[in-house]
Amino acid sequence: MEIGTLSHEDQEWSIGIDEAGRGAVIGPLFVGCVAATPEAIEEMERIGVVDSKALNQAKRTQMRDAILSLSPNMLRWELIEASPEQIDHAVTERSLNELELDLFADVVAKIGQMNTCTILADACDADADRFGRRLASRLLAHGISHQVLAEHKADLNHRVVAAASIIAKVARDEAITTLRNELGIEFGSGYPSDTSTQKALTELLSSQDTSEVLRWSWSTTKRAARDLGLSRTDRWGHQRSLSDFMRE
Secondary structure, eight states: OOOBBBTTTOOEEEEEEEEEEOOOSSSOOEEEEEEOHHHHHHHHHHHHHHOOGGSSSHHHHHHHHHHHHHHOEEEEEEEEEEOHHHHHHHHHHHHHHHHHHHHHHHHHHHHHSSSEEEEEEEEOOOSHHHHHHHHHHEEEEEETTEEEETTTTTTHHHHHHHHHHHHHHHHHHHHHHHHHHHTTTTOOTTTTTHHHHHHHHHHHSSSSHHTTTTTTTTTTHHHHHHHHHSSSTTOOOOOOOOOHHHTT
């Protein structure tokens, strides 16, 4: 939902931002953003909003629905998706952190302007302060100059960030379910540590169509392609050695 300004601008709004799917080797990444009044944050505390990783898939979906049922006078939300191709391009040409900074700034801009606001972000950079400064700079390009606080584990410490994490994670859950159904391949969660994902890589690499859901910039995909003897070792069909990729 894209809006120009938020109502009740005399209130102190909080904006939380978090992502889901950063480390996955299969499927898209999502960035969720929630803007909430103090009243909405109290309501989220009452219904038990916590970090998405503390909830199973069914509970996450229930909690997402409860969050989105809150009055738009007290809560706004937005979501942005980055495809595997966008991720590969960013990793190859810039970095994943650079892409996420762009996505974080873009999703806040979609929320709209308000007079009084604090922006809380779950830091993707090892240096949380640096991530906050760089996000603030990106937001200035959108005409947004509110205070930005970036923290590691912000989804554990701030309910508005936890709410953003739930919205992003449920979107990722739903996208992965859709992909599994469309491809007819059971690949689990799509994360490299998942044995179902590891087992499915061979099948996913067997054709051009199914391999498009993979992140070719991940070493997991490169190794699997090498083990299968594939000459194609990136999304764009270039033929490079694994050692070339490992140096990138």
